[in-house]
Every structure is written in C-alpha cells, then in structure tokens.
Amino acid sequence: MRLVIIGGGPAGNTAATYAARLGAEVTVVERDVIGGAAHLWDCIPSKTMIATGGAMAASRRMRGMGLEQHEAEIDTPALEERIESIKSRIQRGVEGLLSSQGVRMMSGSARFVGPNEVVVESNGETETLKADSFLVGTGSRPRIPDWCTPDGERILTTRDCYPPRVMPSHIAVIGSGVTGVEFVHMFASLGCKVTLVVSRQQVLPSKDPEVAAVLEDDFLKRGVSLLKGARAIGIDRVEDDKGPGVVVRCDDGRVVRASHAVLAIGSVPNTDGLGLETAGVELDRNGYVAINNHCQSNVAHIYAAGDVSGKLPLSSVASMQGRKVAEHVMGLHTREHRHLDYDKAASAIFTEPEIADVGLAEAEAFAAGRKIRVTKVPFSASAKALINNDSRGFVKIISDPATGVVLGGSIVGGNAAELISVIALAVTANLKVTDIVESLLVHPALSEALADAAE
Numbered sequence: 001m002r003l004v005i006i007g008g009g010p011a012g013n014t015a016a017t018y019a020a021r022l023g024a025e026v027t028v029v030e031r032d033v034i035g036g037a038a039h040l041w042d043c044i045p046s047k048t049m050i051a052t053g054g055a056m057a058a059s060r061r062m063r064g065m066g067l068e069q070h071e072a073e074i075d076t077p078a079l080e081e082r083i084e085s086i087k088s089r090i091q092r093g094v095e096g097l098l099s100s101q102g103v104r105m106m107s108g109s110a111r112f113v114g115p116n117e118v119v120v121e122s123n124g125e126t127e128t129l130k131a132d133s134f135l136v137g138t139g140s141r142p143r144i145p146d147w148c149t150p151d152g153e154r155i156l157t158t159r160d161c162y163p164p165r166v167m168p169s170h171i172a173v174i175g176s177g178v179t180g181v182e183f184v185h186m187f188a189s190l191g192c193k194v195t196l197v198v199s200r201q202q203v204l205p206s207k208d209p210e211v212a213a214v215l216e217d218d219f220l221k222r223g224v225s226l227l228k229g230a231r232a233i234g235i236d237r238v239e240d241d242k243g244p245g246v247v248v249r250c251d252d253g254r255v256v257r258a259s260h261a262v263l264a265i266g267s268v269p270n271t272d273g274l275g276l277e278t279a280g281v282e283l284d285r286n287g288y289v290a291i292n293n294h295c296q297s298n299v300a301h302i303y304a305a306g307d308v309s310g311k312l313p314l315s316s317v318a319s320m321q322g323r324k325v326a327e328h329v330m331g332l333h334t335r336e337h338r339h340l341d342y343d344k345a346a347s348a349i350f351t352e353p354e355i356a357d358v359g360l361a362e363a364e365a366f367a368a369g370r371k372i373r374v375t376k377v378p379f380s381a382s383a384k385a386l387i388n389n390d391s392r393g394f395v396k397i398i399s400d401p402a403t404g405v406v407l408g409g410s411i412v413g414g415n416a417a418e419l420i421s422v423i424a425l426a427v428t429a430n431l432k433v434t435d436i437v438e439s440l441l442v443h444p445a446l447s448e449a450l451a452d453a454a455e
C-alpha cells in the first residue's frame with residue numbers, strides 16, 4: 001500500500017506514523033516544516049507565551065501566598081529564544097519518529113494532477129508521485145477580512161505574535177472566540193493593556209453562559225476593556241501624539257485607539273492551488289473537503305483530515321483523524337475501528353482560569369428537550385484550590401438521570417485542561433457517575449472536586 005500525505009501537521013504526521021507502522025509505504029510532502037502550523041504558529045507558541053504570561057501573573061499574586069511581591073519583567077529576546085527552542089525540539093521529535101518508521105519526508109509544495117498522482121515542486125524542480133491512497137492534511141490559515149490589511153507590525157494576525165516585533169502597550173483583540181480570549185489572556189498576563197472587541201453580548205458566544213461569565217469577570221478584574229455588541233469594520237494605521245498605533249472602527253461608531261490590533265476571527269482551509277478539482281474532489285459550501293465517517297472524500301482513495309476537513313479545528317482531533325485514516329487505508333476498520341465521535345472531543349481554553357469541556361452541554365440538552373442531571377461543585381470548596389490561592393471556578397457534570405451514565409461536563413479553574421481528561425474518559429467509555437465517585441483519588445487534589453460533583 002503506497003500512501004502519499006500532503007501536509008506534515010498533526011493530521012499528516014500521525015497518519016504517516018500509524019500507516020507506516022502498519023506496513024504502508026508512506027511519503028509526507030510538506031512545504032514548510034514538519035509539525036505543521038500547530039507547532040509553528042498555533043498550539044505550541046501560543047501556549048508557550050501563555051505559560052510565560054502565567055508565570056508573570058503568578059509573580060503578581062505572590063503576596064497572597066505569604067511571600068514578598070516582585071514584579072517580573074519580560075525579556076523579549078529570551079522569550080523568543082524559548083519559543084524557538086521548544087518548537088525545534090518538538091519538530092525534531094516528530095521528524096525522528098517519522099524517519100524511525102521509514103517514512104519518506106519530502107520538502108515542497110504538492111498538487112494533484114489527476115486522481116492518482118500529485119506533483120511536488122521544490123526549488124524549481126518537480127517530481128511526480130503515484131500512490132494507492134492520498135491524504136489531504138493541508139490545514140488552515142487565519143481569515144483576513146476585506147476591511148483591513150495586516151502588516152505584521154501593528155495590524156497583526158495570530159501568526160505575528162510570538163512575540164510581536166514591539167511588545168504592545170495597548171492591544172485591541174478582534175474576535176472573542178477561543179483564540180481571541182486566549183490572546184486577551186496572553187497579552188494581559190504579559191502586562192499589556194487590552195481591549196476586546198466582542199461582536200455579541202457574551203465572550204465565547206458558543207459556550208455555556210455560566211462559563212463565559214467567570215471569564216468575563218476575571219477579564220474585568222484584570223482591567224481588560226470589553227467592547228460588547230461592536231463589530232469591527234476597519235483598522236487603520238495612525239501616527240499621532242501617542243506615537244505609532246492603530247484605530248479600530250466599529251459598526252456602531254465606536255473607535256479604539258491602541259498601539260496594536262490582532263485579528264482572531266477564524267480561519268480558512270488551505271485548499272487553493274491543490275488541484276482538488278482535477279482529482280474530482282468535492283468541497284463543501286464553506287470550501288472544506290467534504291468527508292464521510294472514515295475521512296474519505298467523494299473520491300474513495302483520497303482522504304482529508306485535520307482543519308481542512310472542516311470538522312473540529314483542534315490539533316487533537318486532527319491527530320485522531322490521521323490515525324483513523326491510517327487504520328482505514330490499511331483495512332483495519334473492519335475489526336477494531338470505532339468511528340470518531342466529534343461530539344465527545346474534549347477541548348480547552350488556556351485562559352486564567354482555564355476552561356475545559358467535553359460531551360453534552362447543558363444548554364444543548366435543554367434545547368433538545370433532553371432530560372439530564374446537572375451537578376456542580378465550586379472550587380471554593382476544594383482544599384487544594386485554597387492551598388493554591390486560586391479557588392475560582394467550578395466543576396459541572398452532566399449525566400443521564402435514569403442510568404447515571406456521564407454525558408458531559410465542564411470545568412472552569414486551575415488545571416481544567418488536565419482535569420477534563422477524567423470526564424472525557426467517562427464520556428468515551430460510557431462510565432457512570434458512581435465510577436467517578438468510587439475512584440480512590442488523591443487528597444488534597446483538585447480532582448477531588450470531580451468526585452464531589454459526580455455525587
């Protein structure tokens with residue numbers, strides 16, 4: 001079985017590793033770096049900056065821990081060096097894994113020239129690759145609206161922020177979804193003044209209002225300005241008595257004068273120039289490759305996984321899709337293969353407090369008229385949260401009142417991204433609330449709140 005994969009991000013490199021392990025002859029074509037946008041611009045650098053911001057914020061909270069307070073200062077070159085070093089270690093790790101499995105890594109840009117072959121262009125040279133199966137794992141890129149032109153200096157996309165050339169004194173964040181709120185948190189923790197332009201009345205409009213309220217409260221306490229019900233319609237560079245900066249114009253006439261602006265308004269799929277039409281591959285109405293449960297496009301031997309498939313834009317989901325593609329290509333789906341259930345994917349927002357959820361949401365259940373049992377415990381009742389000097393947030397577990405099976409949950413608080421794994425496992429394995437209650441957990445630990453919420 002010959003498999004050609006376009007894109008070396010989480011979708012592509014995971015599919016490559018598993019398919020090679022299962023005996024396929026695999027080639028990965030990557031035009032940038034193995035590891036993909038996830039490692040280069042998204043997950044890794046953003047979380048590294050957030051970790052530095054978190055350390056700065058912790059230094060500001062020292063007094064509450066019985067210590068003298070010292071204000072930490074950012075060392076921008078050292079921060080940049082740290083980001084680069086983490087990125088390159090992870091990249092080397094992924095490349096090492098692929099080469100240990102005998103995967104061929106090709107540097108270049110690939111495009112289909114028919115349903116059974118792609119051409120790879122690199123430094124003016126071309127090579128044609130034929131295969132039995134193909135995987136399109138080309139990811140996505142930040143959406144740029146037609147009302148502004150990012151310049152990488154003052155008007156930024158998320159990719160210009162690790163760290164920005166000049167650390168903002170005041171940054172306007174456009175977009176209040178997951179990426180937007182993470183960027184608010186990141187810049188606020190690093191000591192920048194932040195204004196968040198929120199087009200609706202709630203930050204994180206797709207999340208549980210109770211969850212969003214904890215975050216809004218935290219933002220306000222940290223001095224973040226929330227411009228609610230305002231849709232940005234233009235961003236201009238200005239030079240005035242405050243120095244160089246930007247003016248963000250909103251549809252209701254309000255303006256924000258800031259030193260920088262960053263766009264966090266979603267992404268678009270990387271499908272252009274791929275020759276998908278030549279291969280007969282259909283896109284959905286939003287331009288993503290339309291796939292079935294096995295990640296196959298309408299052309300059965302051409303698969304798509306990761307952001308380009310328009311499912312959940314998460315690195316974890318991309319990797320799992322890649323794994324499922326490998327299993328399907330190698331014929332394993334007839335045995336142990338389980339379809340990916342996107343509704344059971346855990347996700348986290350790396351703000352402070354962290355926010356994580358999985359499975360059925362309360363609002364979703366009510367909208368569907370489904371009977372649920374909702375139990376909630378605040379972290380203010382947790383000994384470990386008090387010891388940590390951070391008792392914000394709560395654990396909420398949603399279960400089936402008739403069977404006790406755990407259907408979903410959300411956690412707002414310290415280490416929520418780690419803690420949600422317990423509920424994610426329960427949701428995936430159809431465990432009951434009693435399975436969590438009867439687990440012998442560590443004391444004192446934040447996880448005790450999970451058992452209390454499951455009671």
Ligand SMILES: Cc1cc2nc3c(=O)[nH]c(=O)nc-3n(C[C@H](O)[C@H](O)[C@H](O)COP(=O)(O)OP(=O)(O)OC[C@H]3O[C@@H](n4cnc5c(N)ncnc54)[C@H](O)[C@@H]3O)c2cc1C
Nearest residue numbers: 007009010011031036037038042110139306307313314315
């Ligand atoms: C700011 C930000 C933070 C994020 N943080 C998280 C997080 O904390 N956790 C999480 O789970 N998700 C996070 N995400 C989402 C995550 O980054 C994506 O879901 C993930 O990168 C998708 O992986 P992928 O393999 O589909 O694509 P990518 O990682 O985008 O990789 C695709 C690769 O394909 C290559 N490529 C494209 N076209 C071609 C071509 N024609 N020829 C050769 N190569 C090509 C590209 O160069 C790229 O390397 C974040 C996203 C953003 C924007």
